[in-house]
Amino acid sequence: MNLVAFSIRTKGAHNFVRRLRTVFTRFGFSERRTRRALYSIIDALKSCRSAPTFFIPAVVLHRHPGLINDIVRAGAEVGVHGYVHNDYRYLSEREQQAQTQQAVSVFKAVRIPYRGFRNPYLGWTEESLRVFTTCGFAYESNQAVLHDIIDIDALSPIIRSGYEKSMALFQATTCTTYALRPHFEGELLRIPISIPDDEMLFDRLRITEPDEVGSIWSTILQRVYTHGGLYTLNLHPERGILCREALGVLLSTAQSFPLSVWIARLEDIAQWWSERRSFEWHISPLEPHRWLVRATCTPRATLLSRHLAVEYARTQAWHAPDEVILVQRFTVQAEICPCLGLSSRTPQEVVDFLHEQGYPVQTYSSEDSSSFALSIDMPEGLGATREERAQKCSELVERIESLDAPLLRFGCWPDGRRAALSVTGDIDSVTIQDFFLRILEVH
Numbered sequence: 001m002n003l004v005a006f007s008i009r010t011k012g013a014h015n016f017v018r019r020l021r022t023v024f025t026r027f028g029f030s031e032r033r034t035r036r037a038l039y040s041i042i043d044a045l046k047s048c049r050s051a052p053t054f055f056i057p058a059v060v061l062h063r064h065p066g067l068i069n070d071i072v073r074a075g076a077e078v079g080v081h082g083y084v085h086n087d088y089r090y091l092s093e094r095e096q097q098a099q100t101q102q103a104v105s106v107f108k109a110v111r112i113p114y115r116g117f118r119n120p121y122l123g124w125t126e127e128s129l130r131v132f133t134t135c136g137f138a139y140e141s142n143q144a145v146l147h148d149i150i151d152i153d154a155l156s157p158i159i160r161s162g163y164e165k166s167m168a169l170f171q172a173t174t175c176t177t178y179a180l181r182p183h184f185e186g187e188l189l190r191i192p193i194s195i196p197d198d199e200m201l202f203d204r205l206r207i208t209e210p211d212e213v214g215s216i217w218s219t220i221l222q223r224v225y226t227h228g229g230l231y232t233l234n235l236h237p238e239r240g241i242l243c244r245e246a247l248g249v250l251l252s253t254a255q256s257f258p259l260s261v262w263i264a265r266l267e268d269i270a271q272w273w274s275e276r277r278s279f280e281w282h283i284s285p286l287e288p289h290r291w292l293v294r295a296t297c298t299p300r301a302t303l304l305s306r307h308l309a310v311e312y313a314r315t316q317a318w319h320a321p322d323e324v325i326l327v328q329r330f331t332v333q334a335e336i337c338p339c340l341g342l343s344s345r346t347p348q349e350v351v352d353f354l355h356e357q358g359y360p361v362q363t364y365s366s367e368d369s370s371s372f373a374l375s376i377d378m379p380e381g382l383g384a385t386r387e388e389r390a391q392k393c394s395e396l397v398e399r400i401e402s403l404d405a406p407l408l409r410f411g412c413w414p415d416g417r418r419a420a421l422s423v424t425g426d427i428d429s430v431t432i433q434d435f436f437l438r439i440l441e442v443h
């Protein structure tokens with residue numbers, strides 16, 4: 001299917017005509033406009049000592065290696081956005097593999113380091129995850145989490161239909177504390193991305209007022225902060241200038257919370273999750289109601305405790321009821337052991353899942369099941385399908401996070417931060433020529 005047919009199907013004919021008009025205002029025949037837009041995002045993040053992550057199709061990179069090298073030198077991360085701008089859901093595993101390899105070769109040839117992959121249209125499949133792993137990607141960023149901030153019933157029929165088309169296209173999941181955390185599948189880290197993105201707001205919902213866009217993004221960040229998760233903003237650089245003010249509003253919101261929000265590139269987040277993966281808790285009883293605790297972790301780790309008397313250690317207030325413990329070896333006093341108890345018939349996948357989430361786990365025998373912060377008996381495991389698994393993991397994390405009992409755990413983010421924000425964007429085209437070449441390339 002070519003781009004015109006694809007766009008009409010996903011956007012509707014009416015929106016496609018509007019789209020053609022915006023192409024001529026946002027892109028030029030030279031790189032100038034896109035360069036300006038990219039640097040506007042880079043400069044905004046520089047003021048918060050951070051940088052953005054961009055994704056680019058390899059054929060577009062091949063035509064603009066100088067520009068992309070410049071933004072990498074300016075601190076931006078660049079990841080792979082396919083070989084051409086096509087939807088992997090229409091490709092076999094073999095085709096996905098071939099195109100991903102082709103893309104990787106272009107990145108290597110122009111010497112752009114890459115760690116991550118984001119699919120055009122967020123169109124990932126189970127096969128894609130295998131392909132990304134075999135091609136050596138550290139992470140992918142495709143799983144869309146929908147922030148329910150738009151009142152769909154208040155939309156006109158034509159706008160509502162465009163919005164619903166894009167939601168279906170992005171196969172979005174609902175927002176939960178668990179959905180806002182990256183997670184590993186094998187060696188591949190899956191970093192969630194948030195929607196609605198800028199394209200949905202601007203071109204489908206026609207929300208273009210900088211204040212309004214900034215306020216929507218800030219509302220999403222506020223919710224993500226409450227969950228302690230990650231907000232991956234998708235801001236296509238073609239709207240970089242249009243969104244300059246809105247991005248400013250979001251970044252000041254990010255710096256206004258009582259606990260700090262980590263503003264980072266996706267590759268830094270991937271690096272952190274890989275570091276955090278090896279952290280472990282060792283909790284041994286000293287006497288009744290008193291334990292020796294040792295955390296094996298790096299100095300960046302965020303050690304959290306709730307409802308515990310921590311002895312011989314400096315602590316700091318954090319998001320209630322948790323506090324941060326500033327040393328890695330200490331003793332605690334509590335009525336019950338500050339970890340999760342697992343029945344011996346609960347399978348290893350649950351243990352691994354809880355470990356990845358940062359919770360200490362011990363196996364209990366039937367007589368001491370009540371001496372833990374929470375006793376978990378899940379002989380059925382996490383479920384057979386992806387949907388079931390997501391639901392069970394979400395429910396479990398929700399239950400643990402809301403526990404009113406003594407508990408130790410590793411925070412999701414380094415250095416005591418409460419939440420994370422990553423500003424990302426797909427460079428689908430740099431020039432008007434790129435935009436129209438897509439039609440030929442996708443063929």
Ligand SMILES: [Zn+2]
Pocket residue numbers: 081085119120121426428
């Ligand atoms: Zn794209």
